[in-house]
């Protein structure tokens with residue numbers, strides 16, 4: 001006898017991957033539960049620049065980021081201490097919207113279509129073809145199709161004994177919202193020793209600044225203020241931002257142990273979407289588009305009627321085809337731009353060859369995705 005918490009599909013994690021997957025799958029008339037740790041709305045450490053590659057697809061799901069205040073972005077500016085800036089038009093462009101607003105918008109659209117439960121999931125067991133999923137509060141769900149959308153690092157990675165989770169990752173992410181005079185159609189990438197900072201506008205004239213830094217450089221400073229003044233301030237454009245921008249948050253948000261290790265898109269029969277399957281380096285600015293795209297790939301295969309090992313095989317192949325090359329390109333790009341010598345060389349080259357930056361952006365982005 002099935003328990004009252006049996007669902008056709010259970011999704012763990014309600015970020016962009018989980019929410020858009022639920023939106024797509026809810027069209028199939030299946031009973032869906034989405035299990036998310038924290039209630040909406042809430043802020044997340046993220047650059048909040050979304051590539052346009054998923055805009056037509058988002059619209060096909062009945063959503064419109066511009067209806068909730070997204071700002072269009074088509075210009076890109078890159079700076080480094082001691083180099084002249086590069087500015088160029090982005091081949092595809094994108095838009096700026098806070099995760100606070102975007103995730104909550106998708107949640108509100110879904111509320112009448114699927115069941116949400118808030119709390120931490122801490123155990124997953126498989127019995128024949130069925131998964132038993134338990135929350136820390138003792139609730140249990142059962143399903144034949146469990147989808148992992150729980151982000152880049154979670155207690156569940158330990159539970160599932162994934163390889164990357166035992167390895168130390170030196171990356172620290174810091175994000176805040178500010179009042180600052182920044183062009184609304186431009187995303188900036190400012191480099192500094194050990195990391196880079198993305199600056200762009202989100203809704204209502206707010207500026208989002210989010211940086212990624214290697215802990216080996218950060219640790220000597222002990223606090224974000226000290227680090228920002230001493231290291232980030234060596235970049236003149238960042239210095240102006242740090243001197244003039246007025247923080248909206250009481251203090252910046254931080255996350256540690258951000259891992260860019262290769263992961264598997266299917267683990268113990270659980271298809272992984274979004275960052276649970278793999279995280280691209282944030283300087284590529286398309287982790288969110290990849291999260292949404294991977295959720296579409298999986299939802300389409302489920303609509304086709306694939307299940308069990310057929311679904312796992314087809315999803316694994318499609319995921320690698322869609323994202324394998326760009327994850328690799330992202331890793332090379334990060335290595336190139338984080339080394340001060342190759343960074344300066346890259347900026348010099350990009351100033352001489354105007355088509356270079358758009359060509360590199362294309363390598364780390366996909367084609368526009370339609371329904």
Ligand SMILES: Cc1cc2nc3c(=O)[nH]c(=O)nc-3n(C[C@H](O)[C@H](O)[C@H](O)COP(=O)(O)OP(=O)(O)OC[C@H]3O[C@@H](n4cnc5c(N)ncnc54)[C@H](O)[C@@H]3O)c2cc1C
Nearest residue numbers: 013015016017037047048049121150151173274275287288
């Ligand atoms: C510093 C930084 C800057 C970035 N900047 C950009 C950018 O400008 N543009 C871009 O496109 N991408 C950017 N990214 C990447 C982007 O943020 C991610 O790719 C995107 O958030 C992935 O969405 P997701 O749904 O997979 O994961 P998330 O949005 O992380 O969602 C996962 C959800 O799972 C929940 N969860 C986790 N564990 C459990 C559990 N045990 N039980 C229940 N729920 C659980 C979490 O609470 C969370 O809500 C950046 C990333 C970083 C680190």
